[in-house]
Amino acid sequence: MSTHAHALDEHAHANHDPNLQHHFHTMQQQFDASKLGMWLFLATEILLFGVLFVGFGLSQARWPEEFKQAHHHLDRVLGAFNTVVLLVSSFTMVMAVHSAANSKRKATINYLVVTILCAVAFLVVKYFEYSHKIHEGLLPGQYFTYLANTDPMAKGNSVFFGFYFMMTGLHGFHILGGVVVLCILLAQTIKGRYSASYYTPVDLVGLYWHIVDLIWIYLFPLLYLIG
Amino acid sequence: MADILTSPHVGADVQHGKEIDYIEAKKGIWSWMSTVDHKRLGLMYLWAVVANFIVGGIFALLVRITLLTGNHGDNYFISAELYNRFFTLHGIVMVFLVIIPSVPGALGNFVLPLMLGAKDVAFPRMNLASFWIYTLGNLMAIGAIALGMVDTGWTFYTPYSSTTNGPVSLMALAAFTLGFSSIFTGINFIATVHKLRAPGMGWFDMPLFVWGIYSTSLIQVLATPVVGITLVLLTIERAWGIGVFDASKGGDPVLFQHFFWFYSHPAVYIMILPGMAVISEIIPTFSAKTIFGYKAIAYSSVAIALIGFLVWGHHMFPSGQSQLASLIFSFLTFLVAIPSGIKVFNWLATMWRGNISLDTPMVWAVNFLLLFTIGGLTGIFLGALSTDIHLHDTYFVVAHFHYVMMGGTITAFLGGVHYWWPKMFGRMYNEGPAKIAAYLYFVGFNVLFLSQFVMGSNGMPRRYYNYLPEFQPWHVASTVGSWIIAAGLFLALGNLLASLRKPKEATDNPWKGTTLEWQTQSPPIEHNFHDQPVLHRAPYDYRTPVSVDREIH
Numbered sequence: 158m159s160t161h162a163h164a165l166d167e168h169a170h171a172n173h174d175p176n177l178q179h180h181f182h183t184m185q186q187q188f189d190a191s192k193l194g195m196w197l198f199l200a201t202e203i204l205l206f207g208v209l210f211v212g213f214g215l216s217q218a219r220w221p222e223e224f225k226q227a228h229h230h231l232d233r234v235l236g237a238f239n240t241v242v243l244l245v246s247s248f249t250m251v252m253a254v255h256s257a258a259n260s261k262r263k264a265t266i267n268y269l270v271v272t273i274l275c276a277v278a279f280l281v282v283k284y285f286e287y288s289h290k291i292h293e294g295l296l297p298g299q300y301f302t303y304l305a306n307t308d309p310m311a312k313g314n315s316v317f318f319g320f321y322f323m324m325t326g327l328h329g330f331h332i333l334g335g336v337v338v339l340c341i342l343l344a345q346t347i348k349g350r351y352s353a354s355y356y357t358p359v360d361l362v363g364l365y366w367h368i369v370d371l372i373w374i375y376l377f378p379l380l381y382l383i384g
Numbered sequence: 385m386a387d388i389l390t391s392p393h394v395g396a397d398v399q400h401g402k403e404i405d406y407i408e409a410k411k412g413i414w415s416w417m418s419t420v421d422h423k424r425l426g427l428m429y430l431w432a433v434v435a436n437f438i439v440g441g442i443f444a445l446l447v448r449i450t451l452l453t454g455n456h457g458d459n460y461f462i463s464a465e466l467y468n469r470f471f472t473l474h475g476i477v478m479v480f481l482v483i484i485p486s487v488p489g490a491l492g493n494f495v496l497p498l499m500l501g502a503k504d505v506a507f508p509r510m511n512l513a514s515f516w517i518y519t520l521g522n523l524m525a526i527g528a529i530a531l532g533m534v535d536t537g538w539t540f541y542t543p544y545s546s547t548t549n550g551p552v553s554l555m556a557l558a559a560f561t562l563g564f565s566s567i568f569t570g571i572n573f574i575a576t577v578h579k580l581r582a583p584g585m586g587w588f589d590m591p592l593f594v595w596g597i598y599s600t601s602l603i604q605v606l607a608t609p610v611v612g613i614t615l616v617l618l619t620i621e622r623a624w625g626i627g628v629f630d631a632s633k634g635g636d637p638v639l640f641q642h643f644f645w646f647y648s649h650p651a652v653y654i655m656i657l658p659g660m661a662v663i664s665e666i667i668p669t670f671s672a673k674t675i676f677g678y679k680a681i682a683y684s685s686v687a688i689a690l691i692g693f694l695v696w697g698h699h700m701f702p703s704g705q706s707q708l709a710s711l712i713f714s715f716l717t718f719l720v721a722i723p724s725g726i727k728v729f730n731w732l733a734t735m736w737r738g739n740i741s742l743d744t745p746m747v748w749a750v751n752f753l754l755l756f757t758i759g760g761l762t763g764i765f766l767g768a769l770s771t772d773i774h775l776h777d778t779y780f781v782v783a784h785f786h787y788v789m790m791g792g793t794i795t796a797f798l799g800g801v802h803y804w805w806p807k808m809f810g811r812m813y814n815e816g817p818a819k820i821a822a823y824l825y826f827v828g829f830n831v832l833f834l835s836q837f838v839m840g841s842n843g844m845p846r847r848y849y850n851y852l853p854e855f856q857p858w859h860v861a862s863t864v865g866s867w868i869i870a871a872g873l874f875l876a877l878g879n880l881l882a883s884l885r886k887p888k889e890a891t892d893n894p895w896k897g898t899t900l901e902w903q904t905q906s907p908p909i910e911h912n913f914h915d916q917p918v919l920h921r922a923p924y925d926y927r928t929p930v931s932v933d934r935e936i937h
Contacts, residue, residue, distance in 0.1 A: 178508075179503060180502060180504040180580070181580075182916075186579055186580075190506040190507075190575045190576075190578070190580070191507075191575075193575045194507060194571050194574075197571045197574055197605050201571075201605055201608070201609040204610055205609040205612065205613050206613075207610070208609075208613045208614060208643055212639060215636065215639060216628075216634075219634075219636070296624075297624065297627070298624035298625035298627060299624055299625045300624065312627065312633065312634035313634060315626070315627055316627045316633075316635065319628060320628075322626075323617070323628075
């Protein structure tokens with residue numbers, strides 16, 4: 158048994174990849190642990206949004222006519238455009254991971270740049286959508302001025318926009334966070350930090366980016382395509 | 385080195401003196417604040433939890449003192465308003481700042497990697513982040529207390545919480561922040577258990593403490609985000625009135641209860657499973673006997689974690705939810721009793737004809753068995769639909785969950801602290817005062833809470849400031865109990881702290897434990913083990929005698 162213990166120890170030292178942390182034996186073990194951690198984090202993301210989806214569904218059942226009426230304020234063309242933008246960014250993200258895993262630094266840089274540009278485009282479109290709604294007085298709760306308080310449809314409309322801003326807002330924050338980490342990835346890639354032997358961060362951010370896209374895939378029909 | 389592990393570098397030179405341990409390995413306050421060592425983080429959690437426990441305990445004592453008399457009008461020396469805030473803060477501090485991080489944060493961080501034969505948790509930096517997020521949440525909670533306190537009860541029920549004055553939003557966001565800390569710890573432990581087990585350690589070779597913490601972590605990861613976003617919704621509801629939970633604005637207050645309990649009932653198992661995990665370690669060690677029904681205990685932890693997700697509606701029987709839903713929730717609640725019962729019977733079977741030594745940790749473990757069993761059985765009453773209508777929101781509920789949360793988890797936590805203290809600090813406390821403290825705690829606990837079962841079944845509602853004269857004797861008994869328990873706890877704390885002045889003379893394995901953490905130095909070196917330990921035997925194997933000085937019956 159003692160030789161076995163030695164072998165493990167020497168194995169860790171012989172490899173001595175600078176990216177290998179001291180408490181892991183192999184790069185593979187470290188990669189697997191990181192990936193498992195990321196998947197667990199993504200599970201928490203799904204539950205985070207899950208609450209909002211459930212709340213939305215129940216409120217829609219309570220205010221069906223109002224939700225239908227309210228959703229006409231959303232611009233389907235812009236929503237569809239953003240959906241396409243995010244789908245493209247998901248593809249370029251996959252390619253970025255693939256390039257990093259094959260030590261293709263230039264390709265990785267290019268794909269990351271396109272992904273970031275898509276994310277920014279998404280946020281710009283969202284900015285115009287938001288400012289249009291704020292202009293119309295469609296902010297929820299006490300700021301809802303589009304319909305008079307006495308209007309029987311006002312409550313349900315306000316609740317719809319409460320969920321609209323919560324859900325797309327939380328999603329928007331995730332896109333914004335994604336842009337930040339993608340920029341860090343880009344800087345590190347330019348420095349040549351990643352190669353076939355170590356590209357864990359690219360892989361993990363890729364997973365994160367896909368879940369953010371996936372959530373939008375559900376948000377778009379739920380909010381924009383009710384009627 | 386006949387037992388569990390092979391440690392080739394432990395030669396004669398090492399046996400004589402101890403090597404530099406993790407506490408002395410680095411000096412200075414910054415070395416603690418920036419540490420990624422799971423053992424140091426465990427200690428930091430320990431002190432934070434102790435400090436918060438004292439704060440939460442003082443709130444509890446103030447509540448009990450207020451209740452010595454029952455017809456004092458609203459301007460007693462603690463006013464009705466202040467009383468509402470005290471019981472709220474007692475609940476929030478004890479649940480979010482003490483019980484949830486107690487066993488996983490303090491003991492789990494310290495022991496789990498050692499038990500697995502690992503050098504650290506899977507993500508040491510995230511572990512550090514988790515501690516500082518906990519501290520941030522702690523500071524936010526203190527800020528909310530300083531800004532005028534909160535009177536919603538720890539449950540933050542709407543519409544009261546969305547309309548009452550006071551820093552409710554800050555307190556809700558504090559709980560949200562603490563949730564993140566809890567999630568990060570959970571992710572860390574799951575990845576550690578999956579990927580950092582010692583060579584030769586299969587899933588069913590892990591100590592049962594690890595199984596308990598693993599099940600807890602699953603719930604932490606899958607339930608906490610729900611309460612997190614719910615509390616954010618509550619905060620936004622308060623700020624802008626978006627009408628998710630406020631009926632006057634088009635929302636649904638019962639929806640809040642559903643979201644809240646979807647987390648907070650599983651959170652009850654976040655609190656009790658780690659307690660059970662500690663007991664599963666203490667009982668075989670002090671019975672010097674292989675644990676009875678290893679797999680049954682391991683699976684029952686996972687079963688509790690999974691069924692625990694499906695019973696939240698039993699908090700809401702009188703809320704107007706559908707009768708069918710109540711019926712199903714009630715049935716599923718009864719199901720949880722099965723794995724819990726399996727555990728208790730297995731622990732008893734382990735003790736049966738074992739070579740029991742009643743050292744301090746074992747006294748705490750026996751306290752746990754008695755108190756938790758009462759807490760668990762009274763839970764059945766509350767899970768039954770018809771009796772719950774009578775007992776709902778009475779002192780019976782208060783007594784029940786204190787028997788589980790305090791009699792279960794805090795008791796197990798104290799047992800665990802006494803069990804691993806020599807490993808953590810390399811010092812042994814005085815057995816005499818430690819045992820007296822445990823007995824005082826047991827007596828005080830029952831005086832305090834048994835009387836509340838009587839009051840509750842006679843209709844004394846919880847959270848009331850004034851009450852009918854017929855309840856007064858029971859309230860007086862309950863308050864006196866709170867003083868006995870406080871005396872016991874201070875004695876235990878003082879005794880433990882006093883041991884820190886002694887030289888580090890504790891042996892590596894004072895209790896003759898068989899799990900890996902006892903196979904390294906006390907306190908451990910910075911990297912835990914000299915070499916990677918390799919497991920070639922299941923835990924709790926006492927058949928091959930490790931010690932010869934105990935008679936085997």
